[in-house]
Amino acid sequence: xxxxxxxxxxxxxYGTSIKTHVLHDVNLSFEEGSFNSIIGQSGSGKSTLLxxxxxxxxxxxxxxxxxxxxxxxxxxxxxxxxxxxxxxxIFQFHYLLPEFTAIQNILLPNRIKNAKVSKExxxxxLELIDxxxxxxxKDNPANKMSGGQQQRTAIAxxxxxxxxxxxxxxxxxxxxxxxxxxxxxxxxxxxxxxxxTFIIITHDQQIAQKTDRIVEIKDxxxxxxxxx
Amino acid sequence: xxxxxxIAKRFLTYSKGxxxxxxxxxxxxxxxxxxxxxxxxxxxxxLIQRTIGQSPHITIVSESKGASFQIExxxxxxxxxxxxxxxxxxxxxxAVFALTANEDESALLRGFSDETAxxxxxxxxxxxxxxxxxxxxxxxxxxxxxxxxVDLNETITLQTILGDTVDVKVVGIFDLGVSAVNDSxxxxxxxxxxxxxxxxxxxxxxxxxxxxxxAADTIAASLEPSVDSDLKVVNWKAQNESLLSGxxxxxxxxxxxxxxxxxxxxxxxxxxxxxxxxxxxxxxxxLKAMGINDSQASLIFIFQGLILxxxxxxxxxxxxxxxxxxxxxxxxxxDGTALIPITYDATFIAFSGSVAVISALLAxxxxxxxxxKLSPIEVIRNG
Numbered sequence: 001x002x003x004x005x006x007x008x009x010x011x012x013x014y015g016t017s018i019k020t021h022v023l024h025d026v027n028l029s030f031e032e033g034s035f036n037s038i039i040g041q042s043g044s045g046k047s048t049l050l051x052x053x054x055x056x057x058x059x060x061x062x063x064x065x066x067x068x069x070x071x072x073x074x075x076x077x078x079x080x081x082x083x084x085x086x087x088x089x090i091f092q093f094h095y096l097l098p099e100f101t102a103i104q105n106i107l108l109p110n111r112i113k114n115a116k117v118s119k120e121x122x123x124x125x126l127e128l129i130d131x132x133x134x135x136x137x138k139d140n141p142a143n144k145m146s147g148g149q150q151q152r153t154a155i156a157x158x159x160x161x162x163x164x165x166x167x168x169x170x171x172x173x174x175x176x177x178x179x180x181x182x183x184x185x186x187x188x189x190x191x192x193x194x195x196x197t198f199i200i201i202t203h204d205q206q207i208a209q210k211t212d213r214i215v216e217i218k219d220x221x222x223x224x225x226x227x228x
Numbered sequence: 229x230x231x232x233x234x235i236a237k238r239f240l241t242y243s244k245g246x247x248x249x250x251x252x253x254x255x256x257x258x259x260x261x262x263x264x265x266x267x268x269x270x271x272x273x274x275l276i277q278r279t280i281g282q283s284p285h286i287t288i289v290s291e292s293k294g295a296s297f298q299i300e301x302x303x304x305x306x307x308x309x310x311x312x313x314x315x316x317x318x319x320x321x322x323a324v325f326a327l328t329a330n331e332d333e334s335a336l337l338r339g340f341s342d343e344t345a346x347x348x349x350x351x352x353x354x355x356x357x358x359x360x361x362x363x364x365x366x367x368x369x370x371x372x373x374x375x376x377x378v379d380l381n382e383t384i385t386l387q388t389i390l391g392d393t394v395d396v397k398v399v400g401i402f403d404l405g406v407s408a409v410n411d412s413x414x415x416x417x418x419x420x421x422x423x424x425x426x427x428x429x430x431x432x433x434x435x436x437x438x439x440x441x442x443a444a445d446t447i448a449a450s451l452e453p454s455v456d457s458d459l460k461v462v463n464w465k466a467q468n469e470s471l472l473s474g475x476x477x478x479x480x481x482x483x484x485x486x487x488x489x490x491x492x493x494x495x496x497x498x499x500x501x502x503x504x505x506x507x508x509x510x511x512x513x514x515l516k517a518m519g520i521n522d523s524q525a526s527l528i529f530i531f532q533g534l535i536l537x538x539x540x541x542x543x544x545x546x547x548x549x550x551x552x553x554x555x556x557x558x559x560x561x562x563d564g565t566a567l568i569p570i571t572y573d574a575t576f577i578a579f580s581g582s583v584a585v586i587s588a589l590l591a592x593x594x595x596x597x598x599x600x601k602l603s604p605i606e607v608i609r610n611g
Contacts, residue, residue: 083517096514
């Protein structure tokens with residue numbers, strides 16, 4: 001299967017006077033429709049890796065190829081729209097906009113893409129919110145929901161544009177094990193149904209074990225790349 | 229665009245207190261601008277009205293002081309048809325002594341046509357009696373009447389320097405608000421002067437008012453070629469230079485005040501909007517991660533500025549006009565007229581309102597540029 005996302009010889013160095021070498025010559029590629037996890041201890045560089053994968057951060061050296069395009073050649077506007085249409089983010093902290101209600105937050109990536117929200121999108125948003133079990137609170141302001149509810153809203157938001165890739169940074173980190181299992185199943189369903197590529201950073205060994213491929217990062221290098 | 233607008237709107241309604249504060253800031257600035265602008269305008273208008281409202285703006289007289297001249301019909305007709313002019317009237321004046329049994333005073337006998345009397349608004353300036361209808365009736369300034377110790381319907385004698393005399397009846401006493409005039413003017417029909425001074429059908433002047441008082445000098449200059457070379461055209465501006473420079477100085481100081489009010493409005497809005505970028509940096513970061521582009525992110529702040537400017541402007545216009553209404557209601561002369569009559573100049577009010585919008589827009593450029601530099605990763609890394 002074709003690679004949807006590829007990292008070639010990625011180096012990442014933070015700081016100018018005091019340099020912190022976070023990633024060392026990382027080569028990694030992800031096939032379309034695959035279900036991957038990245039594990040590693042805190043400080044191992046996995047979050048940086050995810051930010052580079054998500055085109056939120058630029059590598060110091062090396063190339064990121066997203067959907068066949070070298071992202072370093074894109075203008076910021078093109079990159080923004082590529083990100084909007086191709087990548088859905090689920091962050092460790094929910095990052096909802098407190099000014100908007102749950103359903104409005106879910107619809108935001110779609111409103112960035114299309115000026116108007118279509119009926120299909122609205123139905124999809126309702127379906128997603130039902131799926132994450134928040135139908136009852138869909139019109140609550142984001143800051144009036146519990147942490148778990150907010151995270152589930154964020155997951156629904158990441159899925160609204162039907163992205164080809166979902167990047168998840170500790171998506172189940174704040175959730176109890178039952179909900180974590182539900183979220184995992186939800187992600188698996190999406191993966192099967194829409195052939196969406198998942199890259200999940202997690203501490204949760206149980207979740208990692210269930211993915212098709214486990215990449216372990218240590219000190220900015222790939223320690224292990226295990227495919228099932 | 230629509231998304232940026234709705235996010236801007238949401239940001240503003242989310243922090244209501246802050247939004248109301250900024251709007252009030254804009255509104256107060258604009259209301260001060262309107263209040264001061266219109267107040268000074270009203271002050272100047274009433275000053276001009278008081279100074280030259282009841283006097284001719286342009287006068288055509290002989291080059292040799294006090295000499296009489298024939299008024300050509302063609303010239304007079306063209307003046308009355310000139311639509312820049314209002315109230316064109318002929319006058320025949322001469323210096324006389326006013327004599328009663330016990331008193332004598334030197335005076336200026338002014339022979340007016342009806343139009344000339346309108347220029348001076350003489351009929352409304354009458355304290356007592358009526359206008360002089362015939363050539364043997366006169367009205368006196370109130371100072372002169374007191375000095376001569378005459379009452380209505382008494383007869384006085386007018387004597388020229390040459391010794392010619394005529395007896396006239398006092399039918400009215402006027403007050404033109406200027407004591408030099410009140411103390412020396414005797415007003416009658418022009419025929420009286422023409423007969424007393426043997427002028428025949430000659431006059432000593434043509435007086436007129438213009439619609440736009442500040443154009444008096446250019447209108448006067450344009451009339452110059454059409455009058456005889458032994459006549460001269462005099463306008464009020466040439467005679468009131470110190471008043472004009474006073475008004476000018478006042479205008480400049482008003483502009484300065486308005487300028488500084490505007491600067492403080494702009495600084496106020498931009499500093500508050502700059503803070504909102506910091507407040508909303510998390511949200512902007514998330515939106516950018518979700519794929520909002522830089523110009524959309526900037527537009528959010530531009531729209532915030534626009535909304536604040538429009539609402540603040542409307543509020544400011546309301547406040548300013550309200551302040552003026554209050555001022556005209558409470559600041560009154562003893563006779564009940566407004567101390568300073570205010571004209572609600574719609575153009576000026578609209579201008580001040582749009583200044584609010586434009587300055588708010590300008591002020592939002594800084595935070596808009598700032599938001600462009602904001603990278604989503606900073607927000608995500610700092611949690």
